[in-house]
Amino acid sequence: MKNLNVAFCGVDFENPLVLASGVLGVTAASLAHVIELGAGGITTKSMWRDPHPGHPNPTMFGTKEYFMNAVGLSDAGLVKGVQTMKELRERTSAPIIANIVAGKVEDFGAIAESIGELKPDVVEVNISCPNVESEFGKPFACSRVDAANVTKLVRDNVGNIPISVKLSPNVESIVDIAQSVVDAGANAITAINTVGPGMRWNIDLRTPILSNKVGGVSGPAIFPIAVKSVYDIHKALPNTPIIATGGVNSGRDALEIMMAGGTLVGVGTAIYYHGDATWKKFTDEMSAWLEQSEFDNLSDIIGLFHKK
Amino acid sequence: MKNLNVAFCGVDFENPLVLASGVLGVTAASLAHVIELGAGGITTKSMWRDPHPGHPNPTMFGTKEYFMNAVGLSDAGLVKGVQTMKELRERTSAPIIANIVAGKVEDFGAIAESIGELKPDVVEVNISCPNVESEFGKPFACSRVDAANVTKLVRDNVGNIPISVKLSPNVESIVDIAQSVVDAGANAITAINTVGPGMRWNIDLRTPILSNKVGGVSGPAIFPIAVKSVYDIHKALPNTPIIATGGVNSGRDALEIMMAGGTLVGVGTAIYYHGDATWKKFTDEMSAWLEQSEFDNLSDIIGLFHKK
Amino acid sequence: MGCCNSGCGDKNIHHDINTEPRAFVIDRMWDEAENIKTFVFKGTLHSKPGQFCMLWLPEFDEKPFSIARDYDGEIWLTICKVGPATTQLFKMKPGDRVGLRGSFGNGFSTVANKKVVLVGGGYGTAPLHFTGKCHQDSGSDVTMIIGARSKNLLIWEKKSEETGFRTLIATNDGSAGVEGFTTHILEKLLHEEKIDLVQTCGPEKMMKAIAEMCMKKNIPCEVSVERYMKCGFGICGQCVVETGEKMCQTGPVVSAERAMTFSDFGVFHRGAEGQRKDW
Amino acid sequence: MGCCNSGCGDKNIHHDINTEPRAFVIDRMWDEAENIKTFVFKGTLHSKPGQFCMLWLPEFDEKPFSIARDYDGEIWLTICKVGPATTQLFKMKPGDRVGLRGSFGNGFSTVANKKVVLVGGGYGTAPLHFTGKCHQDSGSDVTMIIGARSKNLLIWEKKSEETGFRTLIATNDGSAGVEGFTTHILEKLLHEEKIDLVQTCGPEKMMKAIAEMCMKKNIPCEVSVERYMKCGFGICGQCVVETGEKMCQTGPVVSAERAMTFSDFGVFHRGAEGQRKDW
Ligand SMILES: Cc1cc2nc3c(=O)[nH]c(=O)nc-3n(C[C@H](O)[C@H](O)[C@H](O)COP(=O)(O)OP(=O)(O)OC[C@H]3O[C@@H](n4cnc5c(N)ncnc54)[C@H](O)[C@@H]3O)c2cc1C
Ligand SMILES: Cc1cc2nc3c(=O)[nH]c(=O)nc-3n(C[C@H](O)[C@H](O)[C@H](O)COP(=O)(O)OP(=O)(O)OC[C@H]3O[C@@H](n4cnc5c(N)ncnc54)[C@H](O)[C@@H]3O)c2cc1C
Ligand SMILES: Cc1cc2nc3c(=O)[nH]c(=O)nc-3n(C[C@H](O)[C@H](O)[C@H](O)COP(=O)(O)O)c2cc1C
Numbered sequence A, B: 001m002k003n004l005n006v007a008f009c010g011v012d013f014e015n016p017l018v019l020a021s022g023v024l025g026v027t028a029a030s031l032a033h034v035i036e037l038g039a040g041g042i043t044t045k046s047m048w049r050d051p052h053p054g055h056p057n058p059t060m061f062g063t064k065e066y067f068m069n070a071v072g073l074s075d076a077g078l079v080k081g082v083q084t085m086k087e088l089r090e091r092t093s094a095p096i097i098a099n100i101v102a103g104k105v106e107d108f109g110a111i112a113e114s115i116g117e118l119k120p121d122v123v124e125v126n127i128s129c130p131n132v133e134s135e136f137g138k139p140f141a142c143s144r145v146d147a148a149n150v151t152k153l154v155r156d157n158v159g160n161i162p163i164s165v166k167l168s169p170n171v172e173s174i175v176d177i178a179q180s181v182v183d184a185g186a187n188a189i190t191a192i193n194t195v196g197p198g199m200r201w202n203i204d205l206r207t208p209i210l211s212n213k214v215g216g217v218s219g220p221a222i223f224p225i226a227v228k229s230v231y232d233i234h235k236a237l238p239n240t241p242i243i244a245t246g247g248v249n250s251g252r253d254a255l256e257i258m259m260a261g262g263t264l265v266g267v268g269t270a271i272y273y274h275g276d277a278t279w280k281k282f283t284d285e286m287s288a289w290l291e292q293s294e295f296d297n298l299s300d301i302i303g304l305f306h307k308k
Numbered sequence C, D: 001m002g003c004c005n006s007g008c009g010d011k012n013i014h015h016d017i018n019t020e021p022r023a024f025v026i027d028r029m030w031d032e033a034e035n036i037k038t039f040v041f042k043g044t045l046h047s048k049p050g051q052f053c054m055l056w057l058p059e060f061d062e063k064p065f066s067i068a069r070d071y072d073g074e075i076w077l078t079i080c081k082v083g084p085a086t087t088q089l090f091k092m093k094p095g096d097r098v099g100l101r102g103s104f105g106n107g108f109s110t111v112a113n114k115k116v117v118l119v120g121g122g123y124g125t126a127p128l129h130f131t132g133k134c135h136q137d138s139g140s141d142v143t144m145i146i147g148a149r150s151k152n153l154l155i156w157e158k159k160s161e162e163t164g165f166r167t168l169i170a171t172n173d174g175s176a177g178v179e180g181f182t183t184h185i186l187e188k189l190l191h192e193e194k195i196d197l198v199q200t201c202g203p204e205k206m207m208k209a210i211a212e213m214c215m216k217k218n219i220p221c222e223v224s225v226e227r228y229m230k231c232g233f234g235i236c237g238q239c240v241v242e243t244g245e246k247m248c249q250t251g252p253v254v255s256a257e258r259a260m261t262f263s264d265f266g267v268f269h270r271g272a273e274g275q276r277k278d279w
């Protein structure tokens, strides 16, 4: 059997499927369980320095076609984050991607430093949170300058851990933002975060379904947007590895987005559709495809669409 | 039985569901048939002054969750357009929305004038086509200035027919664009055109599925984006009627997007999922809901979400 | 109509693929005890006993509640007022609308022609009653042990008797039934009779004591492990126990054996941000 | 395996909800006549006779073709070289990959224990053969009338005989079978024998003549109305006839009666931009 392992920023992953941030990420037990179920690695939910209350429920729901969430990045803060990270290291030897977030550019330094000390394998920087200080409350991910400044601060404070900056697709040009964070020191890109935001109401209750009124769209609905984003970024930055994320809902989807340029593949909402079976189902499908293909190693397919 | 009729820019529609542009719009026979099946009105496909070849096949495909197309706005040009419009008027008395397009700002005047002479009930202006003369080939719909200039030209040349400008959701602020086209003389807004573009490949053939490589995403996947766009536009411009379009896939969806601010409801991709039965299925569902509601007229629900 | 006709479905299908809340009207409501009310909605969630639903108070909050009845065209929820959401709910009136989604989670097993003992504490008695009704419909013999601190906090004991369950009561202060704990009654029963299955829903420390008791005696036992729930359908990770299993899908109802592998069972649970809280 | 085991499905399901093309390998191919080849792919499209599929030549174009066989693990397409896409296809070799999607559209009826006449012109004979095979498997008696301009353009006549269809040939120049048109043979047959069903696929003027003939004699008849197709599944509107009906879903196979309500039937069709083209 050909195996599925890939290397990402010098870190070995048994398979390229990593749990996306914010899904099943509340405790170390939960994250470690996902590895047991067959994920190649896990991403923690976005960790704040200080406790950050989320939105009241409902914070998420799904349909056949898409999933929406507005959790509000709830988190108990660094004390719990540190504890979770330590416990996670004890529970699993699989690679850990620590996702960090902050509400102001300058706050990214502190959280990067604290998390960097815990030596996760990769630090993922969530810049899709609205910058509380920017004029229109636009996410950092929408501004080349903000995005670059956040990246620099994290790069300077996190130690020698590879960092991947997580981009939003809801921008004029995701490639421009990717370029600017790579110029600012990002080792990798995670693309994409949720699409939108969108809005859904209940017509009988005449209330937005999500307490936050609007929420990010994920799941199969966004897969074409994710493939295009990954393809465009890989084309512009062929040497920057990508954690390709967004709507991956089968092993074939994972292969497709790797061929578009993903080295790792983030999987979140698929768990809504496939439950605990997600990981084994997808890796089995990938293995079967790889067996009948001309490739010896799964990593040979990374960026394949660009090689013709 | 309460009836479903609504008035839009002074035009009466037997029900608010109108065929979205580009779907089943090749001939007058096809459009008239959609009325027979129960649509309240129809929109022609985007008409050019000169013949415009589309992209080679495949130009579209669908999945459970979404639909993608890159037809390339193929059209036989004004001669056929005029003939189609005339034949359509003979075949049906239902309202006709004539959708027009051009590749340069100044070309919108000519097509608006020619189509205006045929007295469609509404002229819809598709500004989501890339401006062949702009620096980055960005669609007119992405620039406030271009969008306003197109609108002015159409307004000045089309005669006294109401015009609805069709907006793209793939912009920083759809509300800004809506505001600028209304300021420039648009009587209504159609929102939204397809989302993205997105990209999908076949991993065995290693070829993008659409010959154009990328294509617009429509269908249920984009409904939350459509609801949010319509909601935001109605909030900013409560007196501008909206042809609310994008992912409407049930009678309940139609009601929801009307409550968000739609006066008419564009229905395109739903036909992929429900076939010829689409119209009756959706209006039956709307009637049933209206019967058990406190409302006497369907038009009472337009913008309802803003009234609390 | 028997309760199981509308209810008991495939154990593996934990949720519909569409989890948008649907609107339901409060049909009626009544007091069960101090700070405990039952709310009735017309309709069905196609649930089986032991499953739960998410109850949404529009523009306020949404919380998980066990389903106390789901047959004959009615859904019942028996709810204890403990904080903001339940207080808000207690202010609502018949005719008011709420959102419900679900049913979610793994329910209690239903067995035919067996001798079953159910042990309820607090609002836990209500979903157990639903369970007992299913057992009864399948020809099983049902004993319901109901515990409370004192008589005025006892719920569902009359319904239990009326339904034809052998009903045994324990109150801490002896104001009704025997003085002491449900566990005392259960211990005696297990000693004197041959019991095929024990199911319990109530305070976790009580359930843990029962689980240990049953395991010692090799009697099959199921417990309902409630954890903080946000989504109810396996995505948020809020409800996981220390093995990483999600109580909104693998649970809330699990076997005593499995519950005993959760090092947090009867020891601690977690709050909205995942912070540890001892029971 | 009988052809209908793998094929004949619900008339109302015109397409899968997923219409992404899937990759198929050209297994083999052979010449049928000048500029006509049959291509074989391993696999199935779960089609019934008379349905079509979209054949995609990656990075070139995608076009509709009737399915000439879909059983025993093979898909056959019999294709005439007429323009860029078919010319490109004719350059391909076994082992090359193409995309297929479908099956799409309404197929021919299959009847049991009846006397059926099939009338094929050009590549139309191939899908009719598939149809005849289904009739035969259901105990019907099949006559196949095959027409061509001359002997070297005749296709599938040997297969027809081998399959056990009564096979009658007409060529314009008399180089094979009788000199003249398939309609002449049909007319004679209808006069001499009791025929239960006529099905035809070929040049539209021929099909129209046959439709009129059968209607006059009150014999059930089905024709295959081909129109320009982009999507194949009812969205683009490219394939509508003058009643507004879509030939990719209501057709290509429709009854003679219905076809005669299309004022364009046998008169004109439309090109890629919807422009009218006389037959
Ligand atoms: C599977 C399950 C079934 C339940 N069934 C019932 C029932 O039938 N009747 C009933 O009265 N209660 C039930 N509960 C508990 C109920 O969810 C809480 O009492 C309710 O959420 C309290 O909300 P509040 O705003 O009123 O109080 P808060 O002040 O918010 O909370 C009070 C306490 O309730 C618990 N709680 C709060 N939010 C949640 C949450 N989202 N998920 C789980 N626990 C929470 C915590 O222990 C908290 O300390 C059930 C819980 C679960 C998980
Ligand atoms: C339902 C259906 C079944 C068909 N079955 C067969 C078959 O079994 N064998 C076979 O050889 N041909 C079949 N055809 C015709 C086949 O689609 C065309 O021959 C082919 O598309 C020609 O493409 P080209 O690029 O080679 O030629 P072009 O030069 O593009 O076209 C030549 C002619 O083919 C027709 N044509 C072209 N494109 C299309 C299109 N997208 N849809 C319909 N007609 C088109 C037009 O009449 C055109 O004038 C079928 C068509 C339809 C609609
Ligand atoms: C419930 C939920 C919570 C999420 N929380 C976070 C988060 O805390 N930080 C983050 O960077 N992304 C978060 N995301 C985004 C995902 O990590 C991912 O980028 C997105 O959902 C697209 O992938 P998917 O379609 O596989 O879910 C969240 C997504 C969901 C569905």
Ligand SMILES: Cc1cc2nc3c(=O)[nH]c(=O)nc-3n(C[C@H](O)[C@H](O)[C@H](O)COP(=O)(O)O)c2cc1C
Pocket: B020, B021, B022, B023, B045, B046, B060, B067, B068, B069, B071, B073, B099, B126, B166, B192, B193, B194, B217, B218, B219, B220, B222, B245, B246, B247, B248, B266, B267, B268, B269, B270, D235, D236
């Ligand atoms: C096949 C197809 C062709 C389309 N062609 C046009 C077009 O010519 N002009 C236009 O303005 N919009 C066009 N659209 C966009 C639709 O009118 C509509 O705005 C979009 O598909 C979202 O609505 P839906 O989800 O109901 O399809 C097309 C959409 C599809 C699916």
Ligand code: FES
Pocket: C228, C229, C230, C231, C232, C233, C234, C235, C236, C237, C238, C239, C240, C246, C247, C248, C249
């Ligand atoms: S409540 Fe969200 S995973 Fe269980």
Ligand code: FES
Pocket: D228, D229, D230, D231, D232, D233, D234, D235, D236, D237, D238, D239, D240, D246, D247, D248, D249
């Ligand atoms: S081919 Fe597109 S509608 Fe028939």
